[in-house]
Amino acid sequence: MLSGLKASLPTGRGAPWFAAATFANAVGMGVYYPFSLLYFDAVLDSSLTAVGTALTVAALIALPLLPAIGRLIDRWGPQRVLCASTAVRAAAFAAYPLVDSLLAFVALSVPVALAMRTEQAATPVLAARLAERGDAAPGRWLALSRAMFNAGFGLGAVVAGLVVAADQDVLVKVGTANAVCVAVAAALYLALPGGRATSTTKPVPDAQLTPPADVRSTRPWQNRPFRIVVAAGAGLWIIAVGLETALPVHLVRAGATPAWTVSVLFALNTVLLALFQVPVAHRVEKVRPATLVAVGAALHVALPAALVVADALPQAVAVAVLVAAMVVYTLGELIASQAVLTLLTGIAPGERRGAFLAFHQMFVGLANALTPLLVTVSLDRSANGLWALFTVCSVGIAVLMAVSGRTLVPPRTRQPAETVRAA
Template identity: 65%
Template sequence: MLKRIREALPTGPGVPAFAGATFVNSVGLGIYYPFSLLFFQSVLGTSLTRIGAALTVAALLALPLLPYVGRLIDRFGPRQVLLVSTVVRASAFAGYLLVDSFWPFLVLSVLVALTMRTEQAATPALAKVLAGKEPPGRWLALSRALFNAGFGLGALAAGLTASASPEVLHGVGAGNAVCIALAGLLYATLPRSRPVGATPGTDRSDKVQPWRSRPFCGVVAAGAGLWMVAVSVEVALPVHLVRDVGAPAWTTSVLFTLNTVVLAVFQVPVAHRVERVRPAVLVAVGAALHIAMPAALAAASHLAPAPRTVALIAAMVIYTVGELLASQAVLTLLTALSPDARRGSYLAFNQMFIGLANALTPLLVTSALDHGANLLWALLTGCALAVAVLMAGPVRRVPAERGAPEPDAEDRPEPTVTA
């Protein structure tokens, strides 16, 4: 097992710093997220409803700024943008400790939301640059595996040390700021990077806007759809099992822990084993496997406690395998279909839709739950099936990372020049 994992890992001088930055950054997020609302309430002394509304508004306000972030990635390279992003985000979290009114809190929250989306756009671009001639999927898989491992470790550490004391809650923000700063220091040790490829403006594909590429937009829609399913499961599962089904609270903890462990342990070896499979096929199969969780949640109220627990655990394993396949393949397609010199702009365009889904899905889920959980499970099933169908479109012949033929000319993104 260990030998297979070593064979699946990327090589090169940038691996330790890239892996370390990803890990410590995710540890900070794991420390922060479980207690974020309590942290903000301890700082501001206001209602959770007002804080939640501010965070949603901040996430939406950050989205129109992402095209400019993409241009910065294209011009200066992902490493440089990540350096600035980590400095700004660490400073924002440190600034939370000093604010005592609503509007400074909102400004800092916009900066946090913007830099988080920036890192999600710049990290795959950096992985592509660092990979060189190596399959970039290995770097992307390593990033995802370490993110899940670090997030789980941070959440566990926060849970073991949490209390209602203001000192501990303030430590949540400070701990996250320190982790972000450490990630920035590790990014600084990487060599200066520019996107691989031609100088911007020397190729027709440089002039193609992301929304003009049908294959790329199809992958963006698929990624946003899968993100909506994942966020919906995360939000709805504990509410439905505890409130509607009457399952013990530990059931939710077991299911989420299982999901995190499988993603952290098996992401790299699974990505290595499926390198020869076309990514569109992996997305379609992974999307179909996502249906297992909504189906199990729909049946949960009709099962006795023991069979219900077994069914939910089995469904979570199937669902997580779908995550392993689809999320990795979506990233592979996004980087493969974006021109080298415009990769930052393309990935930032994708983050606009991920951010929108992230901001609106909790509201949609809670509204659907109030009208009956079965409606929500039907919507999630339909969303997963729609993603699978999308993969039969223009992206179906994008080659695997190794050993697959090049796509036919008719399947390549059309180099339409915008006016």
């Protein structure tokens, strides 16, 4: 297994630095994210509603600034932008304990939200740049990034959870721990070799990535294939954030399963994502990405369907059904999320990749800001209605990608159907 994993990893001077920077950044996010509301509540001594509203407002203010960030990524390069954004986020979290009003809190949260979206846009661009200088397809670098993020996030969340459970007074130090981890990531990005492509660089041949010239519009909203992938990615993000937010609340309220079920399901999801992201990406890299998105989106249906039937099952059976559904859902997440990134970086013109991915992050950020509101309103009315909505969204994405798949692959590089089926 280890030899197979090693063969799946990208090679090149930048691989260890890229993996380490992503991991350090993710550890900080894992320490902070699960306890963010409690942390800000402890710092501000304000209500959770006020804190949540302030964070949503800050996220929405940051979104219109993303096109400018995309232009900076294209002009300065993703490595410099990542160094700057992580440094800004580290400084902001170090300053949070000094905030004494909601207005100052919003003012400090806007650059944090912008930095987080910036990192999501710049990291795939950096992965593509590094792939051009190495001997691996961009998909492997993207898979390495996702694997390291999930591993780091899981480790940070577990450590923070244990520490907070032992002593809740350390909540005010969550921001400091996050600032330290993010500062380490900034230093690692700064030391990363090979992050800038040169004119002599030859991209790695990948029939699934190079878009035809007639769809290479310089504006992302005018590029129809890119718009299709953005819609699919935003839909998948809504499902992921929605389930992550709604699943704990529903399981605790319904009482059909033990309280530890939530922890088991999230731990299972995190471990599978961390261990199998790179091997799965390696196994399916010859399959058309649009097909993978369609299949992965269809597999997302497993978890909402299991949540519908779990309430009517005996406790032990309900737990088994939810665990099995989480495995299927995670497999769909492994396949679809990776393929969406592959399509986004492949369809976007190389010299405009930053602007294109920043455009994508506008919709991801909007989904991230509004989905919790959708979940809370829906759970107060009908949980089954929310699961049905996620199911319809999953099926809609699968159908969209199945129908549009051939338009996302250039005619000159389409593989015969027998080759695709064999892969």
